[in-house]
Amino acid sequence: MNQDAAHPGEEAPSLFPRVADNEFGYDPAQVERFLQAARATYEGQQADDAVTSSVVRRTTFDPVRGGFEPREVDGALDRLEDVFAARERNAMVQEQGQERWIEGIAQVSGVLRARLHREPGERFRRPSRKNVPSYAIEDVDAMCDRLIDYFERDVPLSVDDVRRAVFGRAMGDEGYEENQVDAFLDRTIELMASID
Template identity: 35%
Template sequence: MPGYDPSEVTDFLERAKRVFEEHEEGLGSADIRHKVFPLISKDGFATKAVDEALWRLEEAFADKERLEQTETMGEETYYQDVRERAQEILDRAARPDKLKFRRVSVVRPGYHLGDVDDLCSQIAGYFQQKDALSVAAVRRALLRTTLHGYDEAQVDALLDDTISVMLAVR
C-alpha cells in the first residue's frame, strides 16, 4: 500500500519540533496545513496516521501563534482581526448557491457546485453561530470534481482561511 516517504516525514517533523521549541525559525501553522509529502509505493508511512499527526501539530502551532499574537498586539486587536476575517468568510459562504465562486471553463474540471455550496452552508451556519462545525469536518470534506465547476484555488483558499480562523478562536 502506498504511503508517505518516511525520510521526508521524519525530517519535517524534526524540523517542526526544533521550530516549536524555538531552536529554529521559519515554520508556522499554515506551513504545516499546506505540507505535502511524496507518496512511495513500498514501506511508506500510513497516510492517515501522518495526516492526523500533522493536524495535531498544526493545532499546537496555532495555539502558540495565538498566544504570541495576543501578547504582542493585545487580545482586543487580535480578536478584532479574527472577527474581520470571519466576516469575509461568511460574506463569501453566504452568497447564493451556484454563485459563490468563479466558475472554470466548460472544458476544465473544478469543484462540484452542490458539494461546495453544501459545505459553504455549513460554514456560514458555523460563523452565524447557528450550527456546530469542527475543523476536522472542514479538513475531511470531500469535494467531487466536474467540468465547469467552481475554481479549485478559490475554494481551497476559503477552506484554508476557515480552518485558520477556527483554530484562532478555539
C-alpha cells in the first residue's frame, strides 16, 4: 500500500507546504487545478485552453489564509515554464527548421535590444496619470544594463534573475509605466528561456 495515501478521515498529502493558518499563501484549489491542466496539456490530453510557457509565466493565484507556500509554488512554476519553453522550441525547430528558429530569435532579440539601447531614463514610457504606481527608473535601467551585458558581452544572467527582478516604487511620471516594463520583461524571459 502507498504510504503517502491518506487513511479514511485523514487529509490527502499536500502538493506543497502550507503557510501558517494566520498567514496568506496561494489558493490550493487554484494551484491544483492549474497543475492538472498543465499536466493534461503536456500529456496531449487537452487541446482547448492549452497551457504554454507564456500561460505559466502569467498565471497568478488568489491569496488565502493557510494556503500553499508561495516560494515553493513559484519555484515549481519556473521549472514548469522552462519545460514548456524547451518543448515549444523543439516543436518549432522540428516544424520549421533550425534556421527559421534562429531567424525568429534574432528578430525578437533585435527588437528587445533596440529598447535596451535607448537612453537611460527614456527606455519606457511614463504613466499619463499622476497618482498611479510606477517602477523606479534607476532600478529598471539597472536591469536593462544587465540585459545588455548578457545579450552582447556574454555576462552570465539567469532567466530566474529576470523573473524575480523587483523594482522600487515611484508615483506617476516619476517612474516607468509598470505594464510596459512587465510586457518587455515577459518577452525577454520568453527569449532567454528559449535559448538557454
